[in-house]
Amino acid sequence: MNYNVSEKFKNLKPSAIREIFKSLGAPGSISFAAGNPNPDSFPVKEMKEIADEIFEKEPVTALQYGITEGYTPLRELVKARLKRVYGIGEPDDDLIIVTGGQQGIELTCKVMCNEGDVVLCENPSFIGALNAFRSLGAKLIGVPLNDCGIDVNELEKALKENKNVKLLYTIPTFQNPAGITTDLETRKKVLELAEKYDILILEDNPYGDLRFSGEDVPTYKSMDKTGRVLYCGSFSKVLSAGMRIGFLCANKDIVSKIVVAKQVEDVHTNVLFQMICAKYIEKYDLEQHITEIRELYKKKAGLMIKALEENMPKTVSFTRPEGGIFLWCSLPEGLELSEFVKRAGDKNVFVVPGTAFAADPEAPCRSFRLNYSMPSDEEIVKGIRILADIAREMGA
Amino acid sequence: MNYNVSEKFKNLKPSAIREIFKSLGAPGSISFAAGNPNPDSFPVKEMKEIADEIFEKEPVTALQYGITEGYTPLRELVKARLKRVYGIGEPDDDLIIVTGGQQGIELTCKVMCNEGDVVLCENPSFIGALNAFRSLGAKLIGVPLNDCGIDVNELEKALKENKNVKLLYTIPTFQNPAGITTDLETRKKVLELAEKYDILILEDNPYGDLRFSGEDVPTYKSMDKTGRVLYCGSFSKVLSAGMRIGFLCANKDIVSKIVVAKQVEDVHTNVLFQMICAKYIEKYDLEQHITEIRELYKKKAGLMIKALEENMPKTVSFTRPEGGIFLWCSLPEGLELSEFVKRAGDKNVFVVPGTAFAADPEAPCRSFRLNYSMPSDEEIVKGIRILADIAREMGA
Numbered sequence: 001m002n003y004n005v006s007e008k009f010k011n012l013k014p015s016a017i018r019e020i021f022k023s024l025g026a027p028g029s030i031s032f033a034a035g036n037p038n039p040d041s042f043p044v045k046e047m048k049e050i051a052d053e054i055f056e057k058e059p060v061t062a063l064q065y066g067i068t069e070g071y072t073p074l075r076e077l078v079k080a081r082l083k084r085v086y087g088i089g090e091p092d093d094d095l096i097i098v099t100g101g102q103q104g105i106e107l108t109c110k111v112m113c114n115e116g117d118v119v120l121c122e123n124p125s126f127i128g129a130l131n132a133f134r135s136l137g138a139k140l141i142g143v144p145l146n147d148c149g150i151d152v153n154e155l156e157k158a159l160k161e162n163k164n165v166k167l168l169y170t171i172p173t174f175q176n177p178a179g180i181t182t183d184l185e186t187r188k189k190v191l192e193l194a195e196k197y198d199i200l201i202l203e204d205n206p207y208g209d210l211r212f213s214g215e216d217v218p219t220y221k222s223m224d225k226t227g228r229v230l231y232c233g234s235f236s237k238v239l240s241a242g243m244r245i246g247f248l249c250a251n252k253d254i255v256s257k258i259v260v261a262k263q264v265e266d267v268h269t270n271v272l273f274q275m276i277c278a279k280y281i282e283k284y285d286l287e288q289h290i291t292e293i294r295e296l297y298k299k300k301a302g303l304m305i306k307a308l309e310e311n312m313p314k315t316v317s318f319t320r321p322e323g324g325i326f327l328w329c330s331l332p333e334g335l336e337l338s339e340f341v342k343r344a345g346d347k348n349v350f351v352v353p354g355t356a357f358a359a360d361p362e363a364p365c366r367s368f369r370l371n372y373s374m375p376s377d378e379e380i381v382k383g384i385r386i387l388a389d390i391a392r393e394m395g396a
Numbered sequence: 397m398n399y400n401v402s403e404k405f406k407n408l409k410p411s412a413i414r415e416i417f418k419s420l421g422a423p424g425s426i427s428f429a430a431g432n433p434n435p436d437s438f439p440v441k442e443m444k445e446i447a448d449e450i451f452e453k454e455p456v457t458a459l460q461y462g463i464t465e466g467y468t469p470l471r472e473l474v475k476a477r478l479k480r481v482y483g484i485g486e487p488d489d490d491l492i493i494v495t496g497g498q499q500g501i502e503l504t505c506k507v508m509c510n511e512g513d514v515v516l517c518e519n520p521s522f523i524g525a526l527n528a529f530r531s532l533g534a535k536l537i538g539v540p541l542n543d544c545g546i547d548v549n550e551l552e553k554a555l556k557e558n559k560n561v562k563l564l565y566t567i568p569t570f571q572n573p574a575g576i577t578t579d580l581e582t583r584k585k586v587l588e589l590a591e592k593y594d595i596l597i598l599e600d601n602p603y604g605d606l607r608f609s610g611e612d613v614p615t616y617k618s619m620d621k622t623g624r625v626l627y628c629g630s631f632s633k634v635l636s637a638g639m640r641i642g643f644l645c646a647n648k649d650i651v652s653k654i655v656v657a658k659q660v661e662d663v664h665t666n667v668l669f670q671m672i673c674a675k676y677i678e679k680y681d682l683e684q685h686i687t688e689i690r691e692l693y694k695k696k697a698g699l700m701i702k703a704l705e706e707n708m709p710k711t712v713s714f715t716r717p718e719g720g721i722f723l724w725c726s727l728p729e730g731l732e733l734s735e736f737v738k739r740a741g742d743k744n745v746f747v748v749p750g751t752a753f754a755a756d757p758e759a760p761c762r763s764f765r766l767n768y769s770m771p772s773d774e775e776i777v778k779g780i781r782i783l784a785d786i787a788r789e790m791g792a
Contacts, residue, residue: 001594001596001622001623001624001647003508003647003649004508005507005508005650005653006506006507006510007510008510009507009653009656012656012657012660014464014659034461035461036460036461037460039455039456039459039460042455042456044451044459047451047455047459048447048448048451048452048455051444051447051448052444052447052448055440059435059440059443059444061638062636062638063440063443063636063637063638064433064636064637064638065430065431065637065638066638099661099662100662100663102660102661102663103662106660106661110404110531111401111402111405112399112400112401113402114403114404115511128659128663131656131659132660132661135506135656135657135660198397200397227397228397236461240460241459242457242460242461242462242664242666242668243666243667244495244662244663244664244665244666251399254399254401257401259410260408260410260527260531261405261408261531263410263411263527264408264498264527264528264531265495265498265499265502265661265662266495266496266498266661267496267524267640268638268640269640270638270639270640270666270669271638271639272638272668272669273666
């Protein structure tokens with residue numbers, strides 16, 4: 001039979017990163033390509049203890065169907081933590097547990113945007129989100145980043161030029177892929193623009209807990225007075241990515257529709273791991289655990305920045321993140337990104353070309369993403385030297 | 397701010413069943429409304445042992461990001477079991493692990509149907525699937541059931557009358573909600589019609605393992621010679637529903653697109669439980685475990701049928717399923733279904749009105765669904781007596 005795939009999926013490509021991910025693992029290869037948390041950040045012993053206790057005392061709750069909104073104790077604990085740590089949570093807000101932050105992003109667009117509506121995003125941005133918006137028929141318009149975060153002048157220009165802008169998707173803190181944090185002044189201007197042009201903001205904050213230098217910047221959600229910010233978070237970077245537990249906090253009218261949309265996607269999220277998250281927060285010290293992850297990533301980021309400073313030709317620029325798991329390198333004019341990435345792969349060093357994160361994948365790009373959370377210290381030093389040699393060979 | 401929900405979700409209602417589910421649990425209430433497996437079907441001790449071993453020996457695999465296609469050993473084991481038990485699996489087929497059968501259904505429609513395409517379904521049918529198709533903008537056309545399963549004459553009529561029919565969604569074995577199994581002759585005719593009108597068949601088989609009387613009927617997928625059947629299965633009814641592990645087997649060209657669609661929904665399915673399923677199949681006797689569930693449900697179904705035969709007025713008809721977890725009751729002409737359901741609820745007995753399962757919820761309906769897997773033996777006897785009394789009071 002001849003298969004006619006739907007219009008929306010006919011041309012959608014798998015995520016370049018997840019495809020690279022599959023080809024990794026050859027002996028001696030060094031990957032800066034993943035977006036994985038370091039396995040040392042998984043509290044294995046504690047999770048095992050909790051799982052044991054659940055299988056012993058509440059197996060039926062863990063293994064039976066649950067409600068779509070999520071495991072109630074976890075919802076309450078996440079709400080309390082969001083309030084305490086991020087000042088998030090208005091009386092009109094509600095919170096739903098989702099199957100990883102990815103589902104929160106996809107459901108938001110599904111429920112709030114019609115086909116053809118414009119979604120603004122930082123350019124570059126998280127490929128999983130961009131592909132979700134594409135799969136729903138949204139029109140993606142990228143807004144460039146500068147050192148302060150999203151470029152507000154370019155943002156206003158995009159808002160003026162495009163009809164049907166429904167949503168701004170932003171990762172304001174330790175942005176993926178650029179590692180940049182949008183500063184407070186910029187955030188205030190962005191909120192003003194969102195009010196002026198009456199659009200929603202989807203604030204994606206998977207890395208917000210991972211600050212290892214500098215000062216916290218208030219979340220959009222905590223500053224929002226008009227109920228237009230949806231906040232998406234996740235336990236992937238602080239407890240486990242493989243368990244697929246995220247959450248979305250927004251006005252209850254939006255959340256109630258997202259519940260319906262989630263119901264048709266997967267009924268509800270894995271119950272045992274919702275219980276594990278809840279009991280971990282109750283019994284152990286999540287904040288102390290996060291402090292330890294921050295120390296680990298501070299060391300790794302420092303090592304990578306030092307290696308870049310010592311080895312890279314000065315014409316290669318890179319960001320200096322204050323948290324998160326990525327930094328962003330840019331080759332000088334005249335160097336071909338695809339050739340650089342290919343030569344790196346030939347030497348078993350894997351990076352993700354910036355084109356993967358572009359709102360318009362055809363636009364010229366000379367940047368690539370480096371992850372420092374996964375590689376070992378030795379791999380960071382060795383891999384950056386190899387990349388620096390290649391840049392030099394290519395004339396940087 | 398004024399929220400404008402997307403056209404597709406503006407009017408979509410939450411599943412009536414999942415809403416009923418939330419209001420259950422009052423002391424003394426008897427629920428025939430759920431679609432839950434009996435908790436005795438969860439192999440708690442074995443799952444605990446396996447989880448322990450995974451946390452001990454392979455915690456990183458379980459807690460780190462996985463690949464979208466699913467945990468490879470589980471995919472291989474499911475493929476082997478499908479071949480052995482159901483004769484399913486052509487050289488061109490592939491299999492993806494999904495977050496419950498629900499996701500397999502939703503992704504199939506998303507990837508194969510454009511907005512406005514017609515999806516044919518049995519009438520009545522599984523509400524979760526119907527809502528998924530609605531949420532994707534498909535046009536739903538219901539085809540009535542008869543004692544042989546889907547009515548082939550009505551099916552051909554629907555195929556002739558409707559342009560753009562893309563897909564037939566069917567639960568041929570122990571249908572939800574009707575408990576009916578489509579017989580072999582009918583299946584052959586349905587396959588012929590699918591070929592003649594060049595449509596896909598999505599065969600949803602969550603209950604197929606739960607036969608407790610009669611003879612197995614070959615699956616559509618095992619008889620399909622033209623690659624037009626997608627087969628969706630699940631571990632929800634044989635290991636655990638709360639873990640959300642299902643699978644979809646279809647031609648590899650379709651599966652490769654479904655992988656892309658799943659990537660944007662939730663990246664991948666919970667890894668630990670994929671590993672638990674795989675290791676359960678490797679270490680324990682899944683077939684023996686299923687045999688025990690069949691015995692349990694045989695007893696419960698028998699008890700419910702006996703209670704119906706002994707108590708219900710003869711004008712109330714009901715199906716006699718050979719497996720699965722549901723049967724389907726129909727009130728005589730002149731009795732108002734909504735009044736019956738309300739009176740039952742007032743006496744703390746909960747059933748799902750047939751309107752919830754209708755392709756057209758406005759169409760007249762006098763049937764309701766009864767679940768026998770969850771209630772205790774005492775609840776079955778007591779609850780059916782109460783329902784019979786109400787039917788009699790109402791003049792049946």
